[in-house]
Amino acid sequence: MADTITIIVAVIAFVCLAAFYVSWRATRLDRLHARIETARASLDAALLRRCAATSDLATSGALDPAASLLLVDAVQDARLAEGHEQRELAESNLSQALRAVYANTVDETGSLAGSTVRVAVQQELLRDVEDASRRVSIARQFYNDSVAATRDARRRQLARVFNLAGRAEMPAFFEMDDTLR
Numbered sequence: 001m002a003d004t005i006t007i008i009v010a011v012i013a014f015v016c017l018a019a020f021y022v023s024w025r026a027t028r029l030d031r032l033h034a035r036i037e038t039a040r041a042s043l044d045a046a047l048l049r050r051c052a053a054t055s056d057l058a059t060s061g062a063l064d065p066a067a068s069l070l071l072v073d074a075v076q077d078a079r080l081a082e083g084h085e086q087r088e089l090a091e092s093n094l095s096q097a098l099r100a101v102y103a104n105t106v107d108e109t110g111s112l113a114g115s116t117v118r119v120a121v122q123q124e125l126l127r128d129v130e131d132a133s134r135r136v137s138i139a140r141q142f143y144n145d146s147v148a149a150t151r152d153a154r155r156r157q158l159a160r161v162f163n164l165a166g167r168a169e170m171p172a173f174f175e176m177d178d179t180l181r
């Protein structure tokens with residue numbers, strides 16, 4: 001009788017521990033998905049800030065008309081992009097447009113030619129674009145790190161067997177060209 005009670009208690013303890021572990025893994029997976037949503041919102045905000053800074057630079061009169069038009073078109077495409085792949089492509093195109101404008105208009109000192117007052121305004125606008133571009137790079141890295149951790153957790157056998165992710169879509173990396181120079 002005592003052996004039977006010991007076996008029953010051991011089985012109940014094992015089942016409780018297994019249930020606790022599965023619950024813990026499900027909660028971790030849920031937190032990882034929430035982290036992705038937060039990182040995605042941060043990335044979207046950084047991309048919008050970069051669009052706004054680029055738009056300010058393009059409409060400031062600091063650039064030649066062709067460069068301004070190139071940037072305005074790239075910003076418009078980035079703002080109107082729908083879908084994951086289209087957004088990645090549009091943001092990469094904006095990065096390429098920024099690089100082209102920097103290569104053709106910004107000298108080695110990091111300024112545009114013009115009067116002293118105009119150069120000060122241009123320098124501020126260029127710093128805003130550079131700062132926004134750095135923030136995009138950091139936000140994208142953080143987002144992609146979150147996606148990698150979540151994908152890794154979802155590939156584990158326990159998560160697959162018990163379908164711990166539920167109906168959540170497998171998160172996708174955000175791949176874009178985010179280099180400015």
